[in-house]
Amino acid sequence: MNNSLKLIVESLLFAAVDPLTPRQIHGLLPERDLKEIKEVLAALKDEYEGMKRSFTLVEVAEGYQFRTLPRYKPYIANLLGATPTRLSRPALETLTIIAYKQPILRQEIERLRGVDVGGIIRMLLKKGLIRVVGRKPLPGKPIIYGTTKRFLEVFDLKDLSSLPTLKEIEELGNGEEE
């Protein structure tokens, strides 16, 4: 394994704001093999895990990103002070439907939720969690929505296929209704 490449990649991951994909790193180091970069990333991930530090290199949003472990959350929350913006339950449900059913039209979301979702969609767009994927060749050219990389980043998902499969619902589980 090329140690100097490993350190270069590590420095990039350290300085990056968003998760870095192997392809992005390859774009920055075109003379290196994509395969080699992927190997180095996997090795770094293992190393950080083995070190038992307060943070690890996490595979998220099709890339890699340094993240703290959940158990340090209260300390960091105190450091940062501000409470994170919360998604309301309706917003979270709408986002979930878009995530699972994308590409999806607003009408389909409204059929599934039984209520108007215009305001929620605008808010999710503004937060960068969903995006306009295109328009359907139907009368009125309705907009098709999908989730963003930011969505994957926020919900700690490696990619869309790592969304948990929807459970079959035949009867009611233990009620969480408030």
Next chain:
Amino acid sequence: MTFTTKLDVFEGPLDLLLHLVKVNEVDLADIPIATITDQYLEYLDLMKALDITIAGDFLVMASTLMHLKSKMLLPKQEQDMEEIEELVEEIVGPLREYMQFKEAAEDLAARNVLSRDVFKRASDTYFMIGEGKEGTTAKVNLFELMIAFKRVMARQFPDTVLSFEAETWSVKEKIAEIKKRVEGQKTIYFSELFSSKGSISELIAIFLALLELVRVGFIAIFQPKPGDDIMLQAFK
């Protein structure tokens, strides 16, 4: 005094139905339509009494429920059974799907959510200002362009210089020149444009060329911050 409130206890008809199914502790596969319909309508009455605005969706569901209930009360034949089954599915199908997504939403919320459970390294966004990123640049008006031009003039000609040479600079030529430079580089700065040691008439020709290029929309001009050097880009 009357006033209306909008409670989002039940966001939509599906929420209300789901609540009733839970309260009655019944299976989705086997919903007692008559009971649920009566309770559903009671809730609507209650909402009316409380002056809560009832969305049209609630009424659509109410009519579907009542239609189904009436069908079930009437003597049935073979084809009625089929129709009833269809109507039940019309109500239960969306409900089942809705519950599925409600549960999936719970699962999503239970993940290690960024900036709630896990944290990435804080980025210093301050220095990203002025990198030409969208949203960080302000449009420049003509007045600011003039000021920038004056600044260049002051730098180039600190003292009054007497010149007796007759020079002619064509604006056309300068337009071609600037076009070439902007197309070659991504961004050029206003001050760079006047970096050559030229005469006043040459600078004026460059300035006029620039104004023309902006007017026809070939060039976009930005200023990261007031007082900063103005940036020029080929308009795409």
